[in-house]
Amino acid sequence: MTLRETMTSQDKWPVAIIGSGNIGTDLMIKIARGDGPLTLAAMVGVDPGSDGLARAASMGVPTTACGVDGLLAMPHFADIRMVFDATSAGAHRANWATLADTGVRMLDLTPAAIGPYCVPWSISITTSTRPTSTW
Numbered sequence: 001m002t003l004r005e006t007m008t009s010q011d012k013w014p015v016a017i018i019g020s021g022n023i024g025t026d027l028m029i030k031i032a033r034g035d036g037p038l039t040l041a042a043m044v045g046v047d048p049g050s051d052g053l054a055r056a057a058s059m060g061v062p063t064t065a066c067g068v069d070g071l072l073a074m075p076h077f078a079d080i081r082m083v084f085d086a087t088s089a090g091a092h093r094a095n096w097a098t099l100a101d102t103g104v105r106m107l108d109l110t111p112a113a114i115g116p117y118c119v120p121w122s123i124s125i126t127t128s129t130r131p132t133s134t135w
Contacts, residue, residue: 012039014079016071018095019086020045020052027084041080044071068098084109
């Protein structure tokens with residue numbers, strides 16, 4: 001079965017977010033408010049006093065302030081099917097090294113500013129501030 005077939009099924013996909021800063025917290029809220037197949041299984045950070053971890057806990061999302069090691073120690077880690085990494089490029093390398101052998105899929109959301117930029121297909125060009133005649 002391909003990833004596309006799996007994602008379009010009715011099954012829920014438990015996901016974890018590493019990084020309780022603005023990017024990770026924004027993603028958490030979008031997943032929580034969405035009606036897609038993703039469901040929040042964990043919010044991971046390293047600062048126990050972060051607003052993102054506090055917000056996740058208030059929403060009933062399991063949290064850990066012990067980084068990726070804390071995620072691995074969660075009793076439901078084996079159920080997590082995808083991890084979004086919203087940390088930094090350097091931290092992502094370490095996070096991937098720790099999680100690579102677990103079989104979990106990982107998506108790097110780190111703002112590294114290297115490589116080609118990507119605009120998601122779902123963004124409409126009609127929302128652009130450019131005149132439509134130039135498209």
